[in-house]
Amino acid sequence: MGRAARFIDDVLLLPEEVRDRIERAEQLLDAGRGAEAEKLLRGVLEERPGLLRALIGWARALEMTGDVSGARLALAEARQQEPDDPQLSLLAAKLALASHDPGAAVTAAREAARRLAAQGGPAFAEACVIRARAEWMRGRPDRAARELRKAIAARPEDVDARIALVEALVDSDERLAARRAARGLEGAGLDDARTTRLGLALHRAGDAASARPLLERAAQIGNTQALEALARQSLARGDHAAAEGHARMAVARGGGAAALSTLADVLVAAGRDGEAAQALLAASETRQGGDRDLLRRAARVVPLRDARELVRVADALEATSPEDPAARALRAHAMLLRGERDACRTLLAGEMVEPREVLAHARLALDERRPQDALAVMDRGEASEQLRPRNGDAQLARTIRRDALRTLWRGPREEVDLAAAIDGVLAFAEERRLTDAVARARALRDELDRPLLLTILGEFNAGKSTLVNAFVGADVAPTGILPTTATLNVLRGGAERRVRVVRKDGTTREGDWDDLKRLLGDAEREGAVVDHVEIVLPSELLERVWILDTPGSNAPNPEHEALAKEAMRRADAALWVFDAGQAGKASEGRILASVRASKRTVIAALNKVDRLKPEQLAQVKASLAREMPEIGPEPVALSARAALRARVANDDAAYEASGFPALVRRLESDVFSQSRLLKRRACAGRLLELLRDALATEAEVEGGFEARRAKLDRAATTLASVGGPVQAAIERAIEELEAAQSRAFDDAAAEVLSFVRPRTNRFASHGADPEDRAFLAEVIQNRLDQASESTAARLGEALVAALAPSLAGTELEAAIAVRVEAAIAPPVAAFGGFQAGLLSGGALRRFFDEVLPTATLSVKPIADALGQARAFPRESLRPALEHATAELLRELERDVTATGEAARREWERLRARTYEPLRALHEVLEELVG
Known part of the structure; x- marks a missing residue:
């Protein structure tokens, strides 16, 4: 009655002049002249307050002139009169959205959509779109997607x-669903704005191949967002030059802070941290009062080399964020560069929260000769995701670690602890x-614990x-006593004369001098x-120095040659013996060069000079000095045979005349008095050889990690492209399940025909016993369960077949079947x-009570009637499976990325804790040996 009364007052009894003004205002509104329409309608409402048609027009006019609040008040008054009008609800939703009131917009759009659902069409689609925008504004894009699907169903042509x-x-x-929703849009004749939107959406969905041509088209008209997206795609491909070109074009086109930020990311990836910091500072300057996030990024990439630049960036950051830890870290590094350790220590007194604070702590500890503290700080930083060095700082971190390790190996007295060094290499080898x-x-x-080993070398x-x-x-x-067989013979000091045969396996056999031949024979018989x-003699000299006698080089027996080379490897120092009558042969030069290359101290002796005349001896010495300068000082001339006879006869004059005392004096000054240094240098040289072999494994180990990461990178790439096969597998599964359902209901219909009691006349009814009803329910349920289980099994196999190639060879391959089953089981169960x-x-129950009594007793009608109890998989199961598989793919991509990152961290830990200490030791030992 109220609506009828308003119709009589506002329409039938409305004065013609008022009706004309309202119609004129509505024409103005249609023409977009809101201000003129507002004046006319305000006058109407002053004369006829609450006039519905005028209120609606006035609300539209106020919206058009920008007075959204006034428009909402006017519309609220109109809706009180017509609360069920869907067009008023639709307008209310628009106005609420324009007022950034998404809650009210959702409510009004929902009311409009409910009343427009029956008729569908553009109005219903518009209500759904408005609600979608409001849900999006409320941070619920999933609900927005649901409403947009409704709108598209009502208006499929709405691009x-x-x-x-x-x-x-x-x-x-929902990236896979997004790519599926985009199918066909690329060829829909999109204008530039829509092309840009779609290209950016596909870029964010990870579909670079489909996005690229759209983005390139958008970039041609200067769209900066498209240029930024192209820059990031090029960066992902590793094409830094193309990425930089797109990013700089975005900056030149007025992309502002966003474009400069993208350029900074490209420069960081290219290792140009200084330029990246400048780009981020410039990006911050485009924002009123600066931008804290951009300045923090600049503080994290600016190179730690120039104290003034560090202070400038710190000042800019603290202007927007006082006492920011990133700024504090920069100031600490500036102080270290200026040598202000005390001030730096005070500044770093708090808890570390920034990676560059870790580096500052480590540098300070290193400057203060606290290498162990520096390494502990670096280990703590690398163990934390938050504190791990980033970008270009990784090289600085390695330098700090190397310097700390070098300092640690040298020790507080600048002397390498060789025992600890050998133990470290032994631990690595084990x-x-x-x-x-x-x-x-x-x-x-x-x-290392034995006396100096002086090796006697020379030709046969x-x-x-x-x-x-x-x-x-x-x-x-x-x-x-010394054996003439191919053995190395060591003369060493001892309390009594003994011999010891040392076997390769580390076992020994001892006896008197007379037992030596027997001990060697035992070893040969035992296959050892x-x-x-070792020849043990009571000798003061041999208490200080052990002598290693070797078979001669250039001997007829090739075993002797090999033993001579092994003796050179074991030597701490060497005495090279020339035959004065044949000195300076090319074969001697080659071996002497290799001995010198090993950095061993070599003393040269010219033996058998008693067989030469003085002028001949002078010629030999001159020839050696000319042809073999590598032997160092002039060889000591002597006669070993004469020296031995003199010593046996206790003839001091003859002993001095033999030249042997001069050799002993040369050995005393150049070798015996420096035995500790020479022993350390020789052991360090042999440890260097061992270290080189150990470090040679680094490339192979790193290659193993790189191969793992390469497989994971390929897995991440291919997983992004399996959406199509996964969707096809789901579609096939749904088709198979629908067919299986139909067969199940056909079989159930046959069962019904087998037990139903046909009616005896036209007025009777078909009937079934309660037991038959229960049996049929069980049959249908079992058949449908079997259909679902069979479909789930085949779908699982298809999904594993689609996913397994991507994960082949990775740690995730073994569990793929279990994960697929875990993903699809809940939707199938639901x-x-x-x-x-x-x-x-x-x-x-309805079938038996309402349908069966009068049904035609044949399979198809009965199956169709039973099919009313069917759950439709295309409507309920397919979306759930799509969501579950999309989530599975996301999880797999995350796991692949996480596994690759874990492999990278594992290798970095191995390199930092094992190979870098060995490499630092290698450098220190090279300095010692050199």
Whole structure:
């Protein structure tokens, strides 16, 4: 009645003049002349307050002139009169959206859509779009996507709604669904604005291939967002030049802070941190009062080299964010560069929260000769995701660690602890199961504690054995106790004369001098390999220095040549013996060069000079000085045979005349008095050889990690492209399930025909016993359950087949079947529960009570009637499966990325904790040996 009264007052009894003004105002509104229409309608409302038609027009006019609040008040008054008018609800939703009141917009749009749902069409679609925009504004893009789907169903030709759906799905992290929603839009004749929107949406969805041509078209008209997206795509491909070109074009086109920020990311990736910092500072300057986030990024990438630049960036950051830890870190590094350690220590007194604070702490500790503290700080930083050095700081972190390790290896007295160094290499070799390196390291550890080992070298028949006898004053060389077989013979001091045969396996056999041949024979019979023979003599000289007698080089026996080379490797210092009658041969030069290259101290002796005339001896010396300058000072001329005879006869004059005392004096000054230094240098040299072998494994180990990461990178790339096969597998599964459902209901219809009691006349009814009803319910449920289980199994197999190639060879490959099953099982179970609910919720009861009594008794009608209890998988199961598989793909991509990052961190830890200490030791040992 109220509406009828208003109709009579506002329409039938409305004066013609008022009606004309309202119609004139409505024409002005249609023409976009809101201000003129507002004046006319305000006058009407002053005369006829509450006139509905005028209120509606006035609300439209106020909206047109920008008075959204006034328009909402006018419309609220109109809606009180017509609360069920969907057009008024639609207008209210628009105005609420314009007022940034998404809650009111959702309510009004929902009311409009509910009243317009029956008729559908553009008005209903518009209500859904408005609600979608409001839900988006409220941070619910998933709900926005749902409303946009409704709008598209009502108005499929609405390209803007379809693009908005793609954007909403991207914001909902439904990237596969977004790509699917975008199909066909690229060829829809999009204008520039829509092309840009779609290209950016597809870019954010990770579909670079589809996005690129759209973005390139948008970039041609100067769209800066498209240029930024192209820059990031080029950066992802590793094409830094193209990325920089797009980013700089975006800056030149007026992209502002966003474009400068993108350019900074490109420059950081290219290793140009200084330019990146300048770009971020420039980006901040485009914002009123600066931008804290941009300045913090600048503070994290500006190179830590120029104190004034560091202070400038710190000042800019603290102007927007006082006492910012990133600024504090920059000031600390500036102080270290200026040598202000005390001020830096005070500044760094608080808790570390920035990666560059870690570096500052480590640099300060290193400057204060606290290498262990520096390493502990670096370890703490690398163990924390928040404190790990970033970008260009990684190289500085490695430098700090290397310098700390070098300082640590040198020790507080600048002397390398060789025992600890050998133990470190031994631990590495044991951990890596390097059997040969373990044996060598253990042997080297034993060698370090022994006296200096002086190796007697020279060619075959140079008189080395006689020279050895002269040293000890006894006939112990080949004419006496030393074996003439291919062995290394070590003369060492001891309380009594003994011999010891040391085998390769580390076992020993001892006895008197007379037992030596028997001990060697025992080793040969037992198949044991002799490493060396030790001759123990009571000798003051041999208490200080052990002498290693070797078979001659250039000997007829090739085993002797190999033993000579091994002797050179073991030597701490060497005495090279020339045969004065044949000195300076090319073969001697080659071996002497290799000895010199090992950095061993070499003393040269010219033996058998008693066979030369003085002028001949002078010629030999001159020739050696000219042809072999690498032997160092002039060789000592002597006769070992004469020295041995003199010592045996206790003839001091003859002994002095033999030249042997001059050799002893040369050895005393150049070798014996420096035995500790020479022993350390020689052991360091042998440790260097061992270290080179150990460090040679780094490339292989790193290659293993790189191969793992390459597989994971390929997995991440291919996972992004399996959406199509996954969607196809789901579609096939749905088709199979629908067919299986139809077969199940056909079979159920056949069962009904087998037990139903046909009616006996036209007025009777078909009937079924309660037991038959229960049996049919069980049959249908079992058949539908089997259909769901079979479909789920085949879908699982198809998904595993689609995903497995992407994960082949990665740590995630083994669990893919389990993860697929875990993803699809809940949707299938929920669908099965829904189906069971339909069956038990009255569908079968209605069939038996209402349909069956008068049904035609044949399979198809009965199956169709039973099919009313069907749950439709295309409507309920497919969306759930799509969502579940999309989530599975996201999880797999995250896991692939996380696994790759874990592999990278594992390698970095291994390099930092193992290879970098060994490399630092290598550098320190090279300095010691050199």
